[in-house]
Amino acid sequence: MKIETLLNIVKEFGSPVYVYDAAKIETQYKRLTSAFSKVKQLKINYAVKALSNISVLKLMKKLGACLDTVSIQEVKLGLVAGFNPQHIIYTPNGVSIEEIETVAKLGVQINIDNLSILEQFGTKYPNIPVCIRINPHVMAGGNTNISVGHIDSKFGISIHQVPHILRIVENTGMQINGIHMHTGSDILDIDVFLYASEILFETAKNFKNLEFIDFGSGFKVPYKEGDIETDIEEFGEKLTVRFKTFCKNYGKEITLAFEPGKFLVSEAGYFLTKVNVIKQTTSTVFVQVDSGFNHLIRPMLYGAQHEIINTSNPNGKQRFYSVVGYICETDTFATNRRIAEINEGDILAFKNAGAYCFAMASNYNSRYRPAEVLWYNDQAHLIQKREVFDDLIKNQIEITL
Numbered sequence: 001m002k003i004e005t006l007l008n009i010v011k012e013f014g015s016p017v018y019v020y021d022a023a024k025i026e027t028q029y030k031r032l033t034s035a036f037s038k039v040k041q042l043k044i045n046y047a048v049k050a051l052s053n054i055s056v057l058k059l060m061k062k063l064g065a066c067l068d069t070v071s072i073q074e075v076k077l078g079l080v081a082g083f084n085p086q087h088i089i090y091t092p093n094g095v096s097i098e099e100i101e102t103v104a105k106l107g108v109q110i111n112i113d114n115l116s117i118l119e120q121f122g123t124k125y126p127n128i129p130v131c132i133r134i135n136p137h138v139m140a141g142g143n144t145n146i147s148v149g150h151i152d153s154k155f156g157i158s159i160h161q162v163p164h165i166l167r168i169v170e171n172t173g174m175q176i177n178g179i180h181m182h183t184g185s186d187i188l189d190i191d192v193f194l195y196a197s198e199i200l201f202e203t204a205k206n207f208k209n210l211e212f213i214d215f216g217s218g219f220k221v222p223y224k225e226g227d228i229e230t231d232i233e234e235f236g237e238k239l240t241v242r243f244k245t246f247c248k249n250y251g252k253e254i255t256l257a258f259e260p261g262k263f264l265v266s267e268a269g270y271f272l273t274k275v276n277v278i279k280q281t282t283s284t285v286f287v288q289v290d291s292g293f294n295h296l297i298r299p300m301l302y303g304a305q306h307e308i309i310n311t312s313n314p315n316g317k318q319r320f321y322s323v324v325g326y327i328c329e330t331d332t333f334a335t336n337r338r339i340a341e342i343n344e345g346d347i348l349a350f351k352n353a354g355a356y357c358f359a360m361a362s363n364y365n366s367r368y369r370p371a372e373v374l375w376y377n378d379q380a381h382l383i384q385k386r387e388v389f390d391d392l393i394k395n396q397i398e399i400t401l
């Protein structure tokens, strides 16, 4: 996006504000579908948890995507955005059987990730086909919090428990229509994907009525200069060959599914903040912006490095700064980072702010969650209002003391 456009959005909607570039989302979507253009039945299930605004979901629908959801609330957002329940898959973890039943009754595809629920659900609803989330035990992922496929992970049913799955399927007479894995985010190496997918193919052979195999996500996108990203094109070529061989041996053309979140929306997002104070200590130049981990927690939670640009002085002399927030707790966005010379009042843009940024925002320090703007067809569309004081107190109950 053009810097002037970002600055105009701040002028119009105030700061801090999240901005998403619809064209970038579309580019990423098309990159993924082109990489797998030789697959006859391809399904892209956008992972709602990355960025769950209904206008973004509508954009995904327009592009041809389906949805991957992890809670009944995400399912409902998808329905509000106009998705057909058949185009939503629900992959919960540690959720009650009641919630799973409710979602199943909406007509949404259920993906089950533990033996207990599998047995309960299969006993009660043998005629509702379900997908099974397998844990292939592949160590992957950029951070232990988002690496979900390893041996001691809480996600999925272990491949070593396939015999137990088969016994439950036989005993209940339930139908398994899909096999799924999601090994974690930020996978660097496509060989890791391919290795895990071989395990998934092996597992899939045990089930006779599959309609799809869902390879989850974990595509890496560049965050800082020099970062390598998943080579989607090469991965597409390699997995396509393997998938076609699988379908041939399986004796049926089935659907290949993915559920990317970050890949589709991360780079489309910018988080714009205003510099409140510049504070020079004995060792550091602190730049304090009108935000904190209440709005963007990834640097503090995952050590994520979001590139920061000074949109008010993009060609200024590069200097070293530590960019921090206004929360009354340590909230460091960036330490000793080279940024074009900053003055109080400047607007800083955090890049890669599309995925897991607004979605994780909170009201800590009783601050309002920011506004969100979708830049679509050369126009700024407000898609989430900035909160106001009433939002902070509307659910609070004042008792008489």
Ligand SMILES: *Cc1c(COP(=O)(O)O)cnc(C)c1O
Pocket: 047, 049, 050, 068, 070, 091, 182, 184, 185, 186, 216, 217, 218, 219, 259, 260, 261, 262, 263, 355
């Ligand atoms: C979070 C999640 C995704 C999306 O992961 P990204 O790294 O954002 O692409 C996909 N599937 C499941 C089940 C998830 O929990």
